[in-house]
Amino acid sequence: MARSSFQFTSESVSEGHPDKVADRISDTVVDAFLAQDPEARVACETLVTTQRIVLAGEVRATKPGHTKEQNEAFTQSIIDSLEPLVRAAVRDIGYEQDGFHWETASYECHLHAQSADIAVGVDASGNKDEGAGDQGIMFGYASNETPELMPATLAYSHRILKRLAELRHGGEKRLEPDAKSQVTLRYENGRPVAATSIVVSTQHARGLSQAQVAGVVKPVVLSVLPEGFVTDETVWHINPTGVFEIGGPDGDAGLTGRKIIVDTYGGAAPHGGGAFSGKDPTKVDRSAAYACRYLAKNVVAAGLADRCTIQISYAIGVAEPQSIHVDMHGTGKVAETLLEDKLLGFIGGATPRAIREHLGLNKPIYARTAAYGHFGREPDADGGFGWEKTDLVDQLKALV
Template identity: 80%
Template sequence: MSRTSFLFTSESVSEGHPDKVADRISDTVVDLFLSKDPEARIACETLTTTNLVVLAGEIRGKGIMDVSGNWAPGIEAEIEAAVRAAVRDIGYEQDQFHWNTFEFINRLHGQSADIAVGVDAAGEKDEGAGDQGIMFGYASNETPELMPATLAYSHNILKKLADVRHAGGSILEPDAKSQVTLHYEDGKPVRATSIVVSTQHARGKTQAEVAAVVKPVVESVLPQGFITNETVWHINPTGIFEIGGPDGDTGLTGRKIIVDTYGGAAPHGGGAFSGKDPTKVDRSAAYACRYLAKNVVAADLADRCTIQISYAIGVAKPQSIHVDLHGTGKIAESVLEENILDLIGGATPRAIREHLGLNKPIYARTAAYGHFGRDADADGGFSWEKTDLVEKLKALA
C-alpha cells in the first residue's frame, strides 16, 4: 500500500550555478548550429572554472564543419561570441569569471563516421536512435504546471530571485541553490516544513541582509498557508557566500539531470539533455515522454503518470513502452501502452522531432529552471508542454 502522508524534498539551482552555466553554453552552441542547419548533429560538452571555458564534443552540419573536419569561414568567431554573450546574459562580470575576459578553448570536432552510419536515414532505413537508453516522462496534478510541487516551488524561488537581480540594485549575485521540503497529507502537499536557500551575494553583506531579500520572495512563491510558524528556514546557512559560480566550483554540462526533470519524484534514465541536438533520444524522447504523461494527466485519466520508452542505437522503433498510473488511473495502463505511441507517429526519433517541431534553435532557454513545467512558446519552445492530445486520449477511455 502506498503512503499518503510523508515528507518529500526537491532542489533547484540557478542559471548562475557553474553546472548551469555549462548547460547554458552547451545549449547556446546547439541553437547556433541549428539556426544554420536544422539537421545539424551536435554533442557539445562544456567545462567552466576560474576564468576558463572549454568546449568539447562531436558535430557536423552545413555551414558549420565540412566532412573533413574543417570549420566554415567565420564560424569559430561566431561560437566564441555566442558563448560570451550567454555568460554576459547570466550576469558574470566578476574578477575571476568575466564574460569578456575568460580564456576560451574550443575543442569541438567532427562526428564519428561509425555513429553517423548507424543514425542517419539511408535507402529503406529510417533514421535511428542516436544511442541506446531508457527515457522517462512524468506528470502530477499537484500543481497547475502538472509538476511535483517541491520542484516547481524550488525552481520558482530561484527564478524570482534572478528577476530581482536582473532588475538591478540588488545585493544578489548569479550563483544560487534552493531546496523545499513539503509535508504531504492524503498524497497532497499541505505545508512547508523546511526551506533552504543559498545565494551568492555582494561582498560585505550579512546573512540577515540576504535573508531580508530572500524571505519575501519565498513567501510569494509558496501557496497561502504553506509557510507556518514551524517552518524551518536555512538562508545561506554557512553564513557567507561571496565566491561563487565557476570561480567557486567547476561546472560541467549535464550534472543536474534531476533538477532538469522531476526533482526525484520520478525515475530518470540517466542521460543529460543540454548540448544535444534533437536526434539524440536522451533529449527528444524524454521530451516526448513528458508530453505524453502530461496529456494523460491533463485529460483527467490519472492523478499521476509515469511513462518509460527504451531505444537501441541505430534503430528507429522503440524497444518498449511502460505506463504507470500509480493506482490513480481511470483507464487501463495496458490500453495506453497499446495506443499512446501512435499519437506521435510511433515515437521514432524522426516522428518525435517532426511532431514536436524540435529542429529549431529553442534550447538555450531550457538550460535553467527546468525543462518541464514551462509554458509552450509561440516559436515552438517547450512544445512538449502542450496539452493538444487530451481529446484523443479521452477517446481511448
C-alpha cells in the same frame, strides 16, 4: 500500497550555478548549429572554472548539394562563430566578476567532426529510417498537484530562484548569480499542505550579513509558496554557511549535464541517466525524454490519472522504440495496457524523426531550457517548450 502522508524534498539551482552556466553554453552551441542547419548534429560538453571556458565534443552541419569538403568548411565556420555567442550567454547570466568575467575569461574550443561510426548507424539511408543516436531508457512524468502538472516541491524550488534572478536582473545589487534552493513539503492524503523546511543559498555582494540576505530572500519565498504553507513550524536555512561571496565557476568548476534531476522532476520520478543540454534533438536522451513528458502530461491533463510515469527505450541505430511502459500509480481511469498500446501512435510511433517532427524540435530553442527546468514551462510561440502542449487531450479522453 502508496503512502498518502509523508514529507518530500526537491532542489533547484540558479542560472548562475556553475553547472548551469555550462549547460547554457552547451545549449547555445546547439542553437547556433540548428540556426544554420536544422539537421545538424551536436554533442557539446562545456567546462567552466576560474576565468576559463572550455568546449569539447562532436558536431556536424551540412547543406544540400555541398561536397564533403564544403560541408567540413561550413561546419568549421559555425565553430569559428561561437566565441561571441558564448561570451554573450555568460554576460546575460550576469557574470562580471574578477574570478569569472564574460569578457576576459579565457576561451578554448575543441569541437570536432562527428564520428563516422556513429553517423553511419544513425543517419537515414536508402530504405533505412534514421536510428536512435544511442541506446537508453527515457522517462516522463506528470502530477496534478500543481497547475503546470509538476511535483510541487520542484515547482516551488524553481520559482524561488527564478524570482531572485528577476530581482537581480532588475537591479537588486545585493544578489549575485549563483544560488540554490531546496523545498520540503508535508503531504497529507497525497496532496502538499505545508512547508516543513526551506533552504536557500545565494551568492551576495561583499559585506552582507546573513540577516540582510534573509531580508531579500524570505519575502520571495513567501510570495512563491501558497498561503498557509509557511507556518511557525517551518524550518528556515538561508545561507547556512554564513558567507557566500565567492560563487559561480570561480567557487566551483561546472560541467554540462550534472543537474539532471533539477532539469526533470526533482526526484519524484525515475531518470534514465542521460543529460539533455548540449545535445541536438536526434539524441533520444533529449527528444524521447521530451516525448515521454508530453505523453504523460497529456494523460494527466485529460483526467485519465492523477499521476503518470512513462518509460520508452531505444537501441542505437534502430528507429523504433524497444518498449513502452506506463505507470499511473494506482490513480488511472483506464487500463495502463491500453495506453501502452495507443500512446506511441499519437506521435508517429516515437521514432527519433517522428518525435522531432511532431514536437517541432529542429529549431534553435534550447538555450532557454538550461535553467529552471525543462518541464513545467509555458509553450513559446516559436516552438520552444512545445513538449508542454496538451493538444492530445481530446484523443485521450475518447479512450475512456
